[in-house]
Amino acid sequence: MLKPEWIDLSIDAQKNAYVPYSKFPVGAALVAKDGTVIQGCNIENASFGLTNCAERTAIFKAVSSGIKEFQYLVISGNTPEPISPCGACRQVIAEFCDPDMPVTLVGHDKVQKHTTVEGLLPYMFTSKDL
Numbered sequence: 698m699l700k701p702e703w704i705d706l707s708i709d710a711q712k713n714a715y716v717p718y719s720k721f722p723v724g725a726a727l728v729a730k731d732g733t734v735i736q737g738c739n740i741e742n743a744s745f746g747l748t749n750c751a752e753r754t755a756i757f758k759a760v761s762s763g764i765k766e767f768q769y770l771v772i773s774g775n776t777p778e779p780i781s782p783c784g785a786c787r788q789v790i791a792e793f794c795d796p797d798m799p800v801t802l803v804g805h806d807k808v809q810k811h812t813t814v815e816g817l818l819p820y821m822f823t824s825k826d827l
Contacts, residue, residue: 699769699801699811703728707771707803710736710751717741723780725751727759728769735759752786756793767794770814773803779810782817790814791821 703726710724718741725737737755741748749757752772759767770790774780779802782790790800796815803809815821 699771699799703734703769703771704773704801704803704807704809706734706736707773708807710738710755711773711775712738714738714751715740718743718745721774723751723772723774725755725773726771727752727755727767728771729759729764730766730768731764733764735762735764750783750786752782753789756789760793765793767798769798770794770800771803772800776804777808779804779808787818788822791818791823796821 707724707726710726711722714722716722716739723739727735735755735758737751737758739751740754772780772782781802791814794814798814800812800814800817801809
């Protein structure tokens with residue numbers, strides 16, 4: 698079940714975004730099964746292809762710290778409608794999160810859309826496909 702503080706932590710993560718080019722901060726709050734919340738933000742690079750999105754930052758921080766089991770993901774941006782993760786992020790989310798794990802997308806004024814990992818990426822490619 699979504700906790701309001703997870704939304705706030707996702708929004709708060711936007712403050713750390715490094716976005717000198719797009720001026721478009723995005724935040725994420727990835728909740729581990731033990732309740733630990735890992736924040737992520739987007740980090741841009743002058744070589745745009747090397748930019749890292751908030752969702753992937755949170756996941757990579759968690760995995761590199763030994764955390765690999767998750768229960769919830771909140772992604773926020775200053776968009777009129779709830780923000781939508783890019784395709785690369787959807788695939789990384791699918792790699793580390795169960796298909797039925799809840800995901801909340803948040804826009805400006807905390808407008809929300811609730812979905813799941815599978816809702817973000819139906820027919821996802823996983824290790825079962827190898």
